[in-house]
Structure formats: structure tokens, C-alpha cells
Amino acid sequence: MDRFLFLTFGGLSTGAVYAAFALALVLIWRAARVVNFAQGAMAVATAYVGYAVASATGSYWVGLGAAVLAGLLLGALVERVLMRFVGHANPLNEVIVALGLVLLIQAVLGMVFGNGYRPAAAPFDTDALTLGGVAALSPYDLWVLGAVLVVVVLLALLFTRTPIGLRMRAAAFAPEVSRLLGVDVSRMLTLGWALAAAVGALAGMLVVPTGLGLHPHAMDLVFVVAFTAAVVGGLDSPAGAVVGGLLVGLILSYVTGYLGPDTTPLAVLVLLLAVLLVRPGGLFSSARARHV
């Protein structure tokens, strides 16, 4: 029972990171109808920036800010320089360009920083506190949960309460009509990519200290898990991404805890396939059917 609780808390904490990551995927999917396969690599790149700044300034928080800022810039750059010019004749084109970006980013990181693992310090203790004899959450887990919660709330406010959020939604749903109404759709697209990459950067900063370490491939599996989380929630639904992330975090925590860490990738695949074959729109998709 204790172990179950321990795994549950751990699952929620990693699930929160997956949620943030999935949210980043959903943001871009909604804005541009592109699954950003480079999300993981971009997050690794910003995490390198973050931890480099953190070790240079001695402050984790400055590093975190730098990573998020780098995410904003990188996202905008990727959209303005690459994605904008991808032909739409074939829906696979964007995926292929994103995959090229994965190779490029990982290679550049390897050339600049080397392929080895770099330690990444956590700002808080990662050892679990015991509550009434049960090992529960660590201070770091609490920080992760809190940070993701804040991001989710801020994003929700941005999209539902602000003019810029209304513009971004309209531009995503009906680009042509939005242009006729004076919305600069192309700028909204850039903004969407920038926001998503910033959220991804935050997720990257949060996930790296949890045993992953920092190396160019740190997010390979994380990306697959986050994609699964986004699919579980429905690629169109930000709320679904959050719930999907937590759910996948929990499931994987149990699988890893009870069956061993080697089974995790297998569990991810099974989960992903199960959701796609049973409910292709995701568990929380709206009634309107979408052909997967």
C-alpha cells in the first residue's frame, strides 16, 4: 500500500511534466495542425541554455528564465525560418522537416557540449518527505506540480480572457475569416510556436533533474510519452493534454514500479496503440468526430 502511494505521488509529479510537454504539443497542433516532432529536441536545447546560464550565474532561477526565453525565441525562429516555408502539398512534409530539425539540434548540441551526460542540479531536495510513515512527495515534486499548475492556469487565462488569446484561437480555427477581421494570422502562428516552445522549455527544465541528466537525447523517450499523453487527451484539447499527462504519468509510474523500468517503452506503445485504436480522437475529444 505504501509503495502504491509512493508510486502514485511520483506518477503525479512526472505526469505533471508530461502534461506540460503534451500541452506544448497541443498548442502547436491547434495553431498550425502540425505535430511538432522536434519538441523534445527543442526542449533539450533550451535546457542546455538554462543550465549553462544557471551554472554561470549560480542561480537556478535565472537559468530557468533564460531557458523559457530561449524557448520563446527558438519557437518563433523555427516557425519563421522553417515551418512557414514548408509546402503543404503533402501533409507529411512538416513532420519530415521537424525530424530533420531533431537531427540538427541534437548534432549541434553534441558538437558544442559533447555527447556525455552533464549533471543538472535541482533547486529543491529530490528526496521524498515522509508523511505519516509514507514516503510521499519530495519538495522538488511539489515545485514541479506547482510550476505546471501555474503554467496551465496562466495559459487558460491567456486564451479565454485576453484579446490576444481570442486572436490566437480565431486564427487557428478560421485563418481566412480572421484575416478579414484584421487579425495578423501569421504573427499569431509565430506566437503560438513561441509559446509552445516556451512551455516545452519549462517542461524540459523540470524533467532533466529527475534522474534523466542532461544530454542531447535526454528527451527522446519523454517526447514519445508526451505524444502519448497528448493523444490520450486528444490533440485538440489543452485540458485533455493535462489530464492525459497526469494519467500517463500515473500508469507509467505503476508499470515502472511493479514491472521494472525496462518495460516502460513497451507500456507506452501499448497505451498509445490502445487509445488510438479504441478512441482515435482521444479520451476527451469533443463530440465532433475527426478522422485520425
Next chain:
Amino acid sequence: MTGVLEVEAVSAGYGPVPVLRDVTFAVPAGTIAAVLGANGAGKTTLLRTLSGLLRPAGGRVRFDGADLRGVRVERLVRRGLAHVPEGRGVVAELTVEENLRLGGLWRSDRADARRAQDEVYELFPALARRRRHAGHQLSGGERQMLALGRALIARPRLLLLDEPSLGLAPKVTAQIMALLRRLCDDRGLTVLLVEQNVRSALSVADQGVVMSLGRVVTAAPAARLRDDDQLRHAYLGF
């Protein structure tokens, strides 16, 4: 003839084959011009070209004397041009309220945007009852009202309307036509009205522009098109 809108020898299309050929006409300020023609005549293509969604292959479009070439679509609304596109002008995922707010977002005069929004609700009480409903929950007629109302929030000087009567009850159609007339007479609004409903369009228009196979075959005062049996038979088929 000069006017708020001057279209000179415009040609445009979707690929190598032009849909519009050498289209020329003008709409004087404060008047309504009805664009008539069979399905596929190029009416929608014309409006899309005027508002810049489609790049013209040749010719010139002037609005208030200024050449519109190179003006980005999203800037046009700030110049006073509003385009209600054919069919799906409403953002289905947004609520009625959000759709209307979207129409006024670009305006720096927030207070007037709000006032304009209230006017739309007054004009179309059906919308006021459905403020919080999403666009896809509206009936076809309500959507048309919403799209038209949203365009009016921009307080445009030139309004391009693509089949506003589509799916509307005759009574509502008549209301909208009367509203357009009033806006023209009172506020000096200029309207380019694409319509299949020839009778009601001609009843309110000052001028009729008849298109066929991408060309303007005749541009004449609406009264003449209405009353001249020969013209009507030849171009409008009734």
C-alpha cells in the same frame, strides 16, 4: 464614373486558367451595387480578389482612390473595407459574443466597439439571446446575422457581402436589405452585394453588375435591369 470602389480590368484565378477576365466597374459612394450571375460566374472570386484573399493576375483595384495592390488583407479592415465571406463566415468554435468581440479587436476606440456590439444585439435580438452559444450551435440564419453584424462592428465604409440571404427566411432577408439601404442612406455606407436572390437584390440596389463566365456582361442601373424585360431575359433568365 468614379466611386469609392473602382475595379479596372481585373483578372484573377486559382491556377493557370483565369476565372475573372478583364472585370471593370465602379461603385459610387453611398450606393449599393448588386453583383448577379449564375453559379460559377465568378462572383465569389471577385469578392475574394477585391479583399486581397486572392492575388489579381492583372488590373487594378482602387478603394477611396488608393491602389489596393500590396495592401495586406488584415490591414484592409482598418481602411474601412469589410468582407462577409460566402457561407462560413462565423468561427464555429467561438461563442457569439467572442465572434462579435473579434470583429472589433483591431479598433483602438474600445468604447465605440462595445457600442457597436450592443447595436448588433439590438439589430438582431436572436443573437442577443444566444451570446454564450458557440457558433456551431447557431442556425444557418443566425450565422448569417452574426457574420453581418460582426462586419458592421468595424463600422466599414465599404461592405462586401457574399450571398447574405443564403438560408434566411424571406422576412429576415427583407429586413437585411432594408437595413443595408438605411445604412447607405444614413451613414454613406457603400455595399457590393452578391446575390442569387435577384429580385430582392435589385429591389434595394442602385446598380446591377451582371457577370457571366468571369466577365461583366452588363452594368446598368438597377431600375433598368428590373424594368427592361429584354435585359432581364437576356441576363437574368426571368
Next chain:
Amino acid sequence: MTATRPSARSGVDRPAGPSPLRRLLPGAPAAAGPRGSTLLRHLAGAVLAGTLVVLLTNQLAPYQNLQVARVCAFLCVTAGYTVLVGLNGQLSLGHGALMATGAYTVALVQRAFDERGVQGRWILPLSLLAALAATALAGLVIGLAAARLRGPYLAGVTLAVATLVPAISTIFTGVFNGEQGLRFPAETPPAVLGAYFQPERWLAWIALLAALLTVLLLANLVRSRFGRSLRAVRDDEVAARLAGIHVARTQVLAFVVSAGCAGLGGGVYAVLTATVAPGKFPLELSLFLLMAIVIGGLGSLAGAVWGAVLLVALQDLPSLLTETFSLPSGLAQRLEGNLALAVFGLILIVVMLAAPGGLHGAARTLVARLRTRRRAPEH
């Protein structure tokens, strides 16, 4: 969109199967013969290309022959892969894992015989056939799921498959021996070729035969009715269905064929070193393969040849650079592996942005342009 569509696709649409082989043939008729002779024509091209490569291998040093062999092994994979992605529009990122499946099958079969002391020339073809069958089966399973998935979803699922390779090999350590991987008896040239026959040349021949058979089969396949169904399904599923094409079956079959080719290629790849290990089939391998078919031109078998050649050639780039410019060892170490990665990534991006038809499409456009220019003064 309508304007770009035909031009973007035209490089892909034409069945490009026999052309690379035919190009090598100076006096080959330019116009296609009657339909019935397609098989013969492809066969003649394959024999000719094979002969040329065999002659070439006689001149090459061992390492270069190994390179030829690797190109041929990759050609098996890229040829099948380009048919799936380019002609059928299914983006799989799991072909690295499928190669691993084929490689491990070969290793397991060969070891099984070796442990029982059984020897014979027939073990190699048998193990390769087993690799083909096992991978085709894996392809069937993935394909059945894939037939219900589209675009990015399929890419995501197969990406998940690709991340599985190391995990599977450690979960079933008893069978696959974890990170270490498996060794099996190395393939040696038969005695009839003489005692001093270069082993690498023999390996190149084996790989060449596999590649020729694969390309020959695929070239005929894309020319057949099935090939047309593949394209029809890619372009418009609804229309294909209305035309009486069984969409799901076509997609599954495409996946099975493509997977089989990947398995054969993976098997041959394993034979070249007589080892398999999960480290040889990382996630990037799938991306490398994608680069190879994109640079050649999606859907083009000729492009698959270009791609396989570049895949092998570019992987040698870093060592070539470090040797030529005698870089400091720290830098050399960082460039090791990463440089090829960066080049591949850049190629993927640049080709997709600038020449979605790939090298082959670009070359074709160029040739066509030159031809019209040459012809112009006559009129």
C-alpha cells in the same frame, strides 16, 4: 495549393523503377516497350547493373567493398521504405526497428544451427528468408494498426516502436543478450572462388544480390495494378474506395512488403559484421533512412539508390574530415558521429524546403530543362 500540387507530385508519381538501371545502359531504348516486356526490361537492367557492380568489386579494396555491401544492404531498406512513404503516404519511423528485427532473426537462426553444429551454405539464405518472414509478420501487425492511423499519428506510433529496440533486447536478455547483442559465425567465401578470395568482396556480392532482387521485385510491383492502388490510396482514400480499391488491405500490404524489405536489409546488414547489438539500431537510424529516401525523392526507387549511397558515404564524412585536416582530438571527438547527424538533418530540411522532389526529381527537372533548351534553336 492547386498550383504547387502537380509539380510537387509529378517527380514522385512516375514509376521511377527501372530508370536508374536503364540509365546505365547506353543504348537502351528511351521509350517504354509494350507492357508485357516490363519484367524482362527490369530483369535485363538488373543483370546489367549487377554485372557492373561485380566488375567494380574486383577492383576495390576490402574496406571499399564493405562500403558497397553496406550500400546494398541499405538499398534493400530504402527501396521498400520509399514505396511505403512516397507511394502510399504512410510515414513510418519504425524502419530502424524493423531492420533490427531482421538482423536479430538472422543472428538467432544462425546461432541455432551453429549451436547444434550444423553447417552449410544454405543456412545463410535460410536465415535471410527467416528474417524477411519475421519482419513481414511484424510489418503485418504494425500495418494492421497503421491502416487505421493517419499522418502524424502513424509517425508517433512507429516512433514509439523505434524506441522499443533497446528495451526489448534488455527485457528478454536471455534471448537477445541485452546491450552486448549477439555474435554468430562470419560468412566466408566458398572454396570454389579460391583460397585467397577477398571475404569483403563475397559479402558485397551477397548484399548486391539481395538488393537487386529487392529492387527488381519492387520495380515490377510499383508498375503493377497494386502500384497504382498504392498511389490512389495516397492521393485520395475516398476516391480510391469508390474506385473499388480495398484501402485498408492496400495499406497493410504496403506495410508488409516494406517491412519485409527492411528485414532483409537488416539481415544482410547483420551478416556483414556477423554481430547484432541494440546500439546499432538507435532512433536516429530511422531518421537516417528517412533522410535517404527524402534526398533521393520520395517514392522513387532511383532515389532510394542515391539515398543508400549517400547514407553510407556521409557516415564516413567525419573520419574523412579529421584525417584530412588533422583536427585536434577534442574537436574530432565531438564531430565524431555528430557531424553526419547535422549534415543529415540539414539535408532533410533543405531538401524538403527547396526540392521536395529530391535529388532525383531535381536532376530530372534539370535534364528536362536542358533538353528543351537544346531543342529550342531548331524551331
